[in-house]
Amino acid sequence: xxxxxxxxxxxxxxxxxxxxxxxxxxxxxxxxxxxxxxxxxxxxxxxxxxxxxxxxxxxxxxxxxxxxxxxxxxxxxxxxxxxxxxxxxxxxxxxxxxxxxxxxxxxx
Numbered sequence: 001x002x003x004x005x006x007x008x009x010x011x012x013x014x015x016x017x018x019x020x021x022x023x024x025x026x027x028x029x030x031x032x033x034x035x036x037x038x039x040x041x042x043x044x045x046x047x048x049x050x051x052x053x054x055x056x057x058x059x060x061x062x063x064x065x066x067x068x069x070x071x072x073x074x075x076x077x078x079x080x081x082x083x084x085x086x087x088x089x090x091x092x093x094x095x096x097x098x099x100x101x102x103x104x105x106x107x108x
Contacts, residue, residue: 003083
C-alpha cells in the first residue's frame with residue numbers, strides 16, 4: 001500500500017465507519033497523545049525506565065500505526081499528500097546533508 005493509497009483508505013474509513021473527521025485541533029491533540037504512548041513504550045522497553053508488568057503487553061507496532069493513522073487524518077484534512085511530501089523531504093535532506101553525516105566524527 002502506498003502512502004497515497006493509505007490516505008485514501010483512511011478517508012474512506014473516516015467517512016463511513018468513523019462518520020466524520022474530528023476537527024484539526026482535536027486530531028492534533030490525539031496525535032500528541034498517540035506519540036506519547038509510543039514514547040512510553042520506548043522509554044520503558046528500550047530506555048532506562050523500568051517496565052511494569054502491565055506495560056509489557058503494550059504493542060509498539062499498533063501504537064505506531066495509531067500515530068500514522070492520525071497523521072494521515074491531519075494530512076487529508078489539510079490537503080497534504082504525504083507521499084509527495086516525503087519524496088520532497090528526502091530530496092531536501094539528501095542535498096542538505098550529503099556530506100554532513102559522513103563528516104560527523106560522532107558517527108564514526
